[in-house]
Amino acid sequence: MNFKVGEFLQQVKAELQKVTWPTRKETYGSTMVVIVLVLMVAVFLWIVDSALSAMIQTLLN
Secondary structure: OOOOHHHHHHHHHHHHHHOOOOOHHHHHHHHHHHHHHHHHHHHHHHHHHHHHHHHHHHHHO
């Protein structure tokens, strides 16, 4: 295997220069979407957990 670290790092640098990085506005928007979705899933799971706990408690009493 003919592996050269210097050549690899040059290729990495070249590839990173080709990347289209998101703007601050795009990053903020994506972050807000993720936070909202995480909160929605958390509330949904809390409701399901509460309902299942209530049903199990009813069955055990």
